[in-house]
Amino acid sequence: MDKKESFSRWGIIFAGLGMAVGTGNLWRFPRIVSQYGGGAFMIAWIIFLIIWALPLLTIELAIGKKTRLGVIGSFGKMIGQNFAWMGTFVAFVTAAITFYYTVVTGWCVKYFFATCFQGLIRKEPIQYWEVFTSSWEPIGFHFVAICIGCSIIYFGVVKGIERANKILIPSLLILLLIAVVRSLTLPGAIQGLNFLFSPNLSQLGDPKLWLNALSQAAWSTGAGWGLMLTYGVYSRKNENPLLTSTTLGFGNNFVSLLAAITVIPTVFSFFAGQNMAQERVLDVMRQGNEGLTFKWLPILFSKIPSGSFFLALFFLALCFAAFSSLIAQLEMISRIFIDSGLTRKRAVTIVGIGCFLLGIPSALSIGFFNNQDWVWGLGLMVSGAFFIILVLKVGPRKFREEIISSPEHKIKLGRGFDYLVTFILPIQLIAVLLWWFWDSYSADPGNWMKIFTTASVGTVLFQWAVAITVFIVFNKVITKKIFREKNGN
Amino acid sequence: MEIETLITMILIFGVCIGGFVYSLYRSSKED
Numbered sequence: 001m002d003k004k005e006s007f008s009r010w011g012i013i014f015a016g017l018g019m020a021v022g023t024g025n026l027w028r029f030p031r032i033v034s035q036y037g038g039g040a041f042m043i044a045w046i047i048f049l050i051i052w053a054l055p056l057l058t059i060e061l062a063i064g065k066k067t068r069l070g071v072i073g074s075f076g077k078m079i080g081q082n083f084a085w086m087g088t089f090v091a092f093v094t095a096a097i098t099f100y101y102t103v104v105t106g107w108c109v110k111y112f113f114a115t116c117f118q119g120l121i122r123k124e125p126i127q128y129w130e131v132f133t134s135s136w137e138p139i140g141f142h143f144v145a146i147c148i149g150c151s152i153i154y155f156g157v158v159k160g161i162e163r164a165n166k167i168l169i170p171s172l173l174i175l176l177l178i179a180v181v182r183s184l185t186l187p188g189a190i191q192g193l194n195f196l197f198s199p200n201l202s203q204l205g206d207p208k209l210w211l212n213a214l215s216q217a218a219w220s221t222g223a224g225w226g227l228m229l230t231y232g233v234y235s236r237k238n239e240n241p242l243l244t245s246t247t248l249g250f251g252n253n254f255v256s257l258l259a260a261i262t263v264i265p266t267v268f269s270f271f272a273g274q275n276m277a278q279e280r281v282l283d284v285m286r287q288g289n290e291g292l293t294f295k296w297l298p299i300l301f302s303k304i305p306s307g308s309f310f311l312a313l314f315f316l317a318l319c320f321a322a323f324s325s326l327i328a329q330l331e332m333i334s335r336i337f338i339d340s341g342l343t344r345k346r347a348v349t350i351v352g353i354g355c356f357l358l359g360i361p362s363a364l365s366i367g368f369f370n371n372q373d374w375v376w377g378l379g380l381m382v383s384g385a386f387f388i389i390l391v392l393k394v395g396p397r398k399f400r401e402e403i404i405s406s407p408e409h410k411i412k413l414g415r416g417f418d419y420l421v422t423f424i425l426p427i428q429l430i431a432v433l434l435w436w437f438w439d440s441y442s443a444d445p446g447n448w449m450k451i452f453t454t455a456s457v458g459t460v461l462f463q464w465a466v467a468i469t470v471f472i473v474f475n476k477v478i479t480k481k482i483f484r485e486k487n488g489n
Numbered sequence: 490m491e492i493e494t495l496i497t498m499i500l501i502f503g504v505c506i507g508g509f510v511y512s513l514y515r516s517s518k519e520d
Contacts, residue, residue, distance in 0.1 A: 009520060013513070039494075042501050190490050197498040198491065243516035250508030257505060411515055 006234050011162035013247060015328070018165035019227045020252035021172065022325030023104055024220035026318050029256040030263035031292045032216050034285035036209045038264075039199030044213035049221065049249055051428065052214060052384065055420055056223035057245035058413075059387050062404040064232020065239055070335035071226035073482045075386075079393045084479040085471040086386040087226075091336055092467055093379040094225045095355075098329040100362035100372050102149070102355055105322040106141030111294060112315035121308040125298035138363040143356055149326040150352040153334060156344065157234045161327055168324045175317040176255065179262040182310050188272030192265030207435035214432055215377055221252050222328070224384035230332040240409050255321075262314070263292070270300045293318070330355070340481035367454055374455045375463045381429060382464060388425050396421045 007015055033041050067074040071094075075087030110132065114120040120128065132138070152164045183189060203209055218224050228245065235244075264285070271281040284296055301311035330351055337347035362369040391399045396418040405412040440448040440457045449458035471478065 009516075039497055042497075046501065046504055193498065194491055194494045197494045197501065199493075199497055238519070240516060240519050243512050243519065246512035247509060247516060250505050250512065254502075254505040254509055257502060408519075410519055 005157040006236055007157065007162055007231070009236070011158065011166070012231060012235055012239065012244060014165040014169050015161050015231055016228065016244060016248040017169050017251050017255075018161075018324030019231060019328035020220065020222045020248050020325075021169065021255045021321050022220070022222075023101070023108070023318060023322045024216070024325075025252065025256040026259040026263075026314075026321050027104070027293050029216060029220060030260045031285065032212055033196065033260055034264060034267075034282060036206070036212055037200055037203040038196045040201060040203035041209055041213060042197070043199055044204065044210055045216055046253070048214050048217035049253055051420065051424055053217045053221040053223035054246055054249045055417070055425065056218075056384050056387055057221060057228050057249055058241045058404060059391055059399075059421075060223070060226065060228035061232040061235065061239070061241035061245055062399075063387075063390070064229040065235045065241060066403050068233050069482075070233065070339045071229055071332065072336050072479055073339045074229055075390060076479055076483060079390055081479055081483055082475065083390075083393070084482075085468070085475040086389065088471040088475070088478055089468055090224070090226045090383040090386055091333065092471070093376050093383050094227065094329055095333050095358075096372060096376040096379070097225075098326070098333065098355055099359040100369050101322070101326060101329060102145045102359050103138060103142045103363045103369065105145035105149070105319070105326050106138060106143075106363070107294060108315055108318040108322050109144055110137065110141045111298075112312060112319050115298075115308060115312040115315055119308075120298055121302045121311055123298075126295045128298075129295050133366060139360060142359050142363045145322075145326065146330075146352050146356050146359075149323060149330045150348050152323075152327045153331045154345065154348045161331060164327060165324055168320045172317050172320040172324070173255070173258075175313050175320070176258045176262065179310060179314055179317065180258055182304070183262045183266045183269075186266060186269035186304060188269040189265035191272060192268035193261065195268065196260055196264050207432075207439040211432050211436045214381065214428075218380040218384060219377055220256060221249050222325070223249075224380045224387060225329075225332070226383070227328045227332050230335045231328065233335065238406065238408055240406075240411065241404050242409075242413055243411060263297070266300050266304070267292075267296070270303055273303070336482070341484075371454045371459060375460050378460055379464060381433070385426075385429055388421060388429075391421050 033045075063074050063078060067077045069077055071091045072084050072087040075090075076084035079086075111120065114128075152160045154160060155163075184193075222228060228248075232239075232241070235241075267285060268281060271284070285292060297314065298311060301307035301314070304310065330348070333351045333355075334344065334347040337350060338344060342350070362372055394403070397415075399421075400413050400417045404417075437457060444456075447453065448456055449461075450456050451458045451462045453459055
């Protein structure tokens with residue numbers, strides 16, 4: 001049933017936009033962009049869109065279209081079963097993100113309902129957040145998020161994923177545009193725009209800016225996640241991976257910009273009214289994963305006319321964005337089980353139960369949640385590296401001419417792709433990683449390699465190493481069923 | 490609004506919207 005299903009032309013664009021547009025745009029981007037200096041960060045972020053995210057999205061879509069297999073099967077089919085562990089790592093990184101992403105999706109659902117029915121805007125949001133996260137409620141909403149996501153993919157590609165995204169994405173855009181108009185008409189909003197779009201070029205010398213720009217480009221566009229590869233399995237025969245990926249990449253960044261000009265001018269407008277210095281405003285903006293969205297936005301919206309309505313609108317948009325990406329993540333994991341011979345119904349059930357159980361630690365502990373966000377958010381760079389290795393093993397020219405392009409395509413990639421994959425992508429990856437190591441060591445020589453801390457180089461390398469070792473050692477066992485199924489035995 | 494902010498804003502939005510619309514237009518030509 002699954003392999004016969006394919007997206008329509010608009011279906012893959014909406015599904016791809018849904019995959020790319022997620023909480024990374026609305027929840028992560030405004031926070032990261034304000035943390036790393038606004039305009040300067042934007043420059044690095046656009047550069048990484050072009051030289052990191054777009055090539056990877058194109059590569060992924062082309063692989064899925066060619067192999068018609070999920071991530072693990074694709075790596076095995078393209079470069080041999082002995083290297084399928086790379087696909088397993090890519091799938092695991094995305095799955096590990098999904099385990100806590102469902103928790104975030106649950107928070108969004110909770111806050112939408114709390115705004116509509118519990119008068120969140122009249123409560124003390126910081127205290128409300130503390131009470132909420134120290135209760136069992138996050139597990140309940142985590143469960144609700146998984147049930148909704150799994151119900152959508154249960155109906156398959158056309159009736160489930162495509163139909164849901166055709167509703168979610170246009171609705172999300174309308175909600176965001178309304179929020180943008182409200183934000184930009186607030187007094188003092190212009191200061192937010194000045195902060196956001198005035199590039200302080202000296203900040204480009206900060207390695208963390210580049211590292212986070214790369215991480216954001218990967219996190220937000222879905223490049224290197226294996227999601228586009230999975231959607232590629234259902235693409236039309238004449239799909240042009242280059243054009244589809246470019247549409248998604250730029251569309252995704254446009255939504256991120258809309259989110260930023262919703263959140264940041266609102267923050268500046270509020271604090272301008274309180275006569276607060278810009279540094280203090282930035283301190284609020286720099287608050288961790290949950291700080292800005294779930295603690296400060298309710299306070300900010302409570303101070304503007306019709307704030308409750310606009311806060312509900314914002315959380316509804318966040319829910320739509322979260323679900324449009326979550327269904328891509330759940331489909332990516334389910335596809336692997338379908339490849340190994342399971343029916344969609346059984347695969348979706350296993351994925352739902354697994355994600356629920358493995359997401360519980362993140363639902364219960366913000367420290368654990370932040371550690372996982374740190375480790376696997378950066379793990380996307382390794383996933384990206386594995387896609388690059390795949391292309392290098394196939395041969396960049398052969399990959400470009402035979403796998404990305406088809407004779408019927410009017411627009412084709414030029415030789416620049418070969419140089420990009422052979423030199424620029426590996427060099428930028430190694431440079432950013434080395435820069436990060438050096439910066440972390442310089443900042444905290446005593447603790448930078450500690451394993452049991454929330455955010456250190458040590459905890460990242462340790463968890464990556466454990467995952468890679470397990471997948472190499474058990475490669476044959478993990479991939480046996482997929483390849484037995486593929487070979488028709 | 491400062492002029493350099495306006496220019497940067499137009500450039501960044503221009504790149505994103507332009508890239509999106511152009512690739513959408515070209516992919517419609519492929520069909």
